[in-house]
Amino acid sequence: MSWEGNAMSSRYHEVYDSWMRNPEGFWAKAAEAIDWFKPWNKVFDADLGVYGQWFSGAECNTCYNALDRHVATGRADQLALIHDSPITGTMAKYTYAEVLAKVNALAAVLRDQGVEKGDRVIIYMPMVAEAAFAMLACARLGAIHSVVFGGFAAKELATRIDDATPKLIISASCGIEPGRIIAYKPLLDQAIEFSSHKPSACVVLQRPQLGCELVAGRDVDYAEAVGAAKAAGRIVECVPVAATDPLYVLYTSGTTGQPKGVVRDNGGHMVALKWSMDNEFGVKPGEVFWAASDVGWVVGHSYIVYAPLLHGATTVLFEGKPVGTPDAGTFWRVISEHGVVALFTAPTAFRAIKKEDPQGAFVPKYDLSTFRTLFLAGERADPETIKWAEHKLNVPVIDHWWQTETGHPISQNPIGLGQLPVKYGSPCVPMPGFDVRVLDDAGHEVAHGTLGNVVVKLPLPPGCLPTLWNAGERFFNAYLAEFPGYYKTADAGYVDDDGYLFIMARTDDIINVAGHRLSTGGMEEVVAEHPDVAECAVIGIADAMKGQIPCGFIVLNSGVSRDTATIEKEVVGLVRDRIGPVAAFKMVVTIKRLPKTRSGKILRGTMQKIADHEEWKMPATIDDPAILDEIMEALKARGIQVV
Ligand code: COA
Ligand code: AMP
Numbered sequence: 315m316s317w318e319g320n321a322m323s324s325r326y327h328e329v330y331d332s333w334m335r336n337p338e339g340f341w342a343k344a345a346e347a348i349d350w351f352k353p354w355n356k357v358f359d360a361d362l363g364v365y366g367q368w369f370s371g372a373e374c375n376t377c378y379n380a381l382d383r384h385v386a387t388g389r390a391d392q393l394a395l396i397h398d399s400p401i402t403g404t405m406a407k408y409t410y411a412e413v414l415a416k417v418n419a420l421a422a423v424l425r426d427q428g429v430e431k432g433d434r435v436i437i438y439m440p441m442v443a444e445a446a447f448a449m450l451a452c453a454r455l456g457a458i459h460s461v462v463f464g465g466f467a468a469k470e471l472a473t474r475i476d477d478a479t480p481k482l483i484i485s486a487s488c489g490i491e492p493g494r495i496i497a498y499k500p501l502l503d504q505a506i507e508f509s510s511h512k513p514s515a516c517v518v519l520q521r522p523q524l525g526c527e528l529v530a531g532r533d534v535d536y537a538e539a540v541g542a543a544k545a546a547g548r549i550v551e552c553v554p555v556a557a558t559d560p561l562y563v564l565y566t567s568g569t570t571g572q573p574k575g576v577v578r579d580n581g582g583h584m585v586a587l588k589w590s591m592d593n594e595f596g597v598k599p600g601e602v603f604w605a606a607s608d609v610g611w612v613v614g615h616s617y618i619v620y621a622p623l624l625h626g627a628t629t630v631l632f633e634g635k636p637v638g639t640p641d642a643g644t645f646w647r648v649i650s651e652h653g654v655v656a657l658f659t660a661p662t663a664f665r666a667i668k669k670e671d672p673q674g675a676f677v678p679k680y681d682l683s684t685f686r687t688l689f690l691a692g693e694r695a696d697p698e699t700i701k702w703a704e705h706k707l708n709v710p711v712i713d714h715w716w717q718t719e720t721g722h723p724i725s726q727n728p729i730g731l732g733q734l735p736v737k738y739g740s741p742c743v744p745m746p747g748f749d750v751r752v753l754d755d756a757g758h759e760v761a762h763g764t765l766g767n768v769v770v771k772l773p774l775p776p777g778c779l780p781t782l783w784n785a786g787e788r789f790f791n792a793y794l795a796e797f798p799g800y801y802k803t804a805d806a807g808y809v810d811d812d813g814y815l816f817i818m819a820r821t822d823d824i825i826n827v828a829g830h831r832l833s834t835g836g837m838e839e840v841v842a843e844h845p846d847v848a849e850c851a852v853i854g855i856a857d858a859m860k861g862q863i864p865c866g867f868i869v870l871n872s873g874v875s876r877d878t879a880t881i882e883k884e885v886v887g888l889v890r891d892r893i894g895p896v897a898a899f900k901m902v903v904t905i906k907r908l909p910k911t912r913s914g915k916i917l918r919g920t921m922q923k924i925a926d927h928e929e930w931k932m933p934a935t936i937d938d939p940a941i942l943d944e945i946m947e948a949l950k951a952r953g954i955q956v957v
Contacts, residue, residue, distance in 0.1 A: 319710070324734050329731055333747060334749070337358070341358070348588060349379055350372050352373035353371075354371050354372035355372075363781060364786050364789055364790055364794070365794065367582075367780050368557065368558070368579070372556070372557035372581050375454065376620065377450045377451075377552055378552040384626050389600075392628065393409055394410040394623060395408045396602075396652055398632050399441070401639050415544065417451045419543040421451040422543035423517060424452070424455060425455060426539075426543075428481060430456075431553050433481040434460060435480050436461075437462070437485075438501075439464065439484065439609070440490065440496075441609065441632065444486070446631060449609070455550070456555040458561065465610075465896030467890070468501045469891075470892070471505035472505040473572070474565050480513050482515045484516070484536070485517075495524045499518065515533070517533075520536070555580050556581075557579060557581020558582075560579060564615060566612070577781050577782060582776030583721060586722050586777025586778075587620050587624055591622070592625075595656055595729065596686070597622075597656050599625055600627065603627045604629070604649070605618045605622075606630075606658070607692075611830070615721075618631055637666045637667060641676065643679060646677055646679070656688075658691070661692070661699050661700075661861070662692075663829070664690065664702070685707070687712060690711060691713070693829050695711075697738035710727070710729060710736070712742075713727075715741035717805075719778060720778045723741075723745055725742055725750065726742050726743075727741075739816060743814060747777075749770060749771035750768060753767045753769055762809055763810060767821060770801045770803065805817050807819075826861050827860050827863055832897055837899060840888055840892045843888065846876065847881075848869045849868070850867060852864050852865070855922060856925075863898055864901070867902075867945070868885060868902055869904075869905060870904060882902040909921065910941075912936075920936075921945060925954060
């Protein structure tokens with residue numbers, strides 16, 4: 315079939331080799347697709363930052379490249395953004411000129427509130443068009459935005475407020491989840507109460523589904539303020555920033571409860587994303603591209619907002635779920651209604667659709683003639699899901715691998731350069747910029763087919779994080795120290811004889827729940843706060859729909875006589891309250907003891923294998939083998955099958 319790909323006709327090898335031979339020449343050429351206010355002195359400056367920086371000396375503005383230049387060059391009346399919201403039953407379409415006007419007015423409001431170049435602005439919003447406008451308005455002013463996903467609780471928001479120290483927060487009165495309205499404002503107020511740093515103002519979008527009280531002297535009504543700026547004809551020119559200045563900070567799970575603030579620069583980011591649209595995603599300016607993710611995640615930053623707009627494409631911002639809003643045909647409805655050429659989502663979304671509509675009965679109800687490619691990322695794409703999607707949609711299904719840190723794909727089947735043959739279970743081959751190697755724990759390269767630590771030879775290409783926000787040393791220690799000269803992805807995998815990558819598991823405590831990246835270490839910190847809990851371990855166990863779900867094991871303090879079911883419920887409530895519903899932490903099992911090695915390390919890996927009913931071996935270093943029997947009994951009592 316056509317979507318099987320052909321190594322002979324793809325330009326991939328030629329292009330990848332050209333990058334290998336002359337990386338700086340390659341990126342300098344790619345950078346011609348961006349409008350610069352001032353050219354760079356050096357394409358790559360190895361003396362800057364932690365491992366070097368891209369396009370040093372250059373000046374630019376990301377909002378200018380995403381909006382103004384398209385308006386100036388004939389795209390003013392082309393749709394830039396479609397807000398399709400089946401959950402509210404609304405739809406809104408904005409041309410490039412309209413988005414520019416809205417962003418310009420919001421930028422004026424932010425400036426009136428004292429926001430200037432380099433200031434941080436937190437955006438805590440649901441999937442409304444104003445979330446994208448807010449990001450672009452910050453970019454216009456040279457301010458650094460930090461979007462916080464709506465499914466996080468007030469405490470998580472407070473941690474981010476204290477780390478980013480924003481001058482201002484942009485939020486909304488509510489978000490909408492199936493069957494319930496989430497009042498955002500109390501979460502925002504609580505977070506500001508918890509945090510030591512206090513923003514000087516909050517701009518709040520009132521949504522008709524649930525309004526909120528505004529705090530006098532602090533809160534500004536979004537619509538009123540933007541309306542006034544527009545009526546006054548305010549113009550805010552794009553502020554030139556250094557290519558190496560941060561565009562945004564996006565917090566992602568680290569190995570502790572303290573999230574990592576991934577920094578993204580302006581110049582390299584634009585170059586990498588623009589290049590990816592044509593060459594990796596095979597999308598042309600003027601076409602409709604849809605990333606069904608959330609603006610709170612990196613996929614939302616890169617492929618709902620920045621890449622499609624930098625490219626002059628039309629982006630779809632979808633406020634709904636793959637199922638239940640109203641049915642498992644929603645994705646096909648959006649594709650046909652807007653003429654989407656490529657959809658990007660997480661495999662879990664397709665597993666949800668497949669579960670609801672295994673026969674794909676909704677597919678033929680819609681005209682999918684514009685649709686060319688499905689992209690899946692965020693977690694390992696299981697072959698069964700890929701095959702189902704290929705079969706039902708009759709388009710290539712591209713599994714691609716990347717991380718919040720990299721901002722764009724490390725590896726994929728480069729459909730824009732010509733599709734390579736598909737190997738199920740593999741996110742295909744490294745993209746230009748990424749020299750991917752697999753090392754053993756001592757840092758030696760392993761043979762093809764051998765599992766090891768997947769690393770990327772430094773420097774990372776444009777678009778990847780240059781550092782962590784205010785934490786250069788943490789960045790170095792977390793990513794660069796263990797394998798000198800390489801960036802540690804913290805993924806384990808292997809490369810086969812054809813150079814195809816296989817990403818199998820994380821080497822740290824990160825788990826992937828419904829495409830959402832979460833730290834079990836962070837959850838353990840919360841569980842341990844419960845007064846009756848003496849010790850705990852949280853592991854990710856396999857879940858047919860979400861990929862993984864967290865499961866907590868608790869050991870109670872001696873002398874605790876309260877009902878264990880009550881305590882377990884309280885622990886679940888604590889995690890939901892502290893981290894948020896997105897943690898999907900619903901299972902807690904009380905056990906008498908945790909299995910440990912003789913040196914006191916908790917055997918989380920063995921517990922996970924038992925819970926996943928995988929083959930497991932008794933670790934030679936275990937302190938007391940009987941504990942594993944106790945755990946198996948406890949899991950069986952919960953109806954979890956064990957081997
Ligand atoms: N605001 C508030 N709460 C949110 C939220 C948000 N923005 N997003 C999710 N939640 C809540 C959900 O309502 C749910 O709450 P519940 O425990 O009361 O039911 C909880 O967080 C867990 O959400 P989720 O893991 O998303 O499960 P789900 O059952 O609601 O939906 C899927 C399952 C598969 C449909 C959904 O996860 C999905 O579409 N995933 C795609 C993932 C994705 O876009 N990843 C980004 C990388 S591409
Ligand atoms: P995030 O930072 O949320 O994008 O999560 C990044 C992590 O998700 C990676 O380090 C991988 O563990 C996992 N991941 C993302 N995409 C893939 C993929 N295509 N295949 C396997 N794992 C993936």
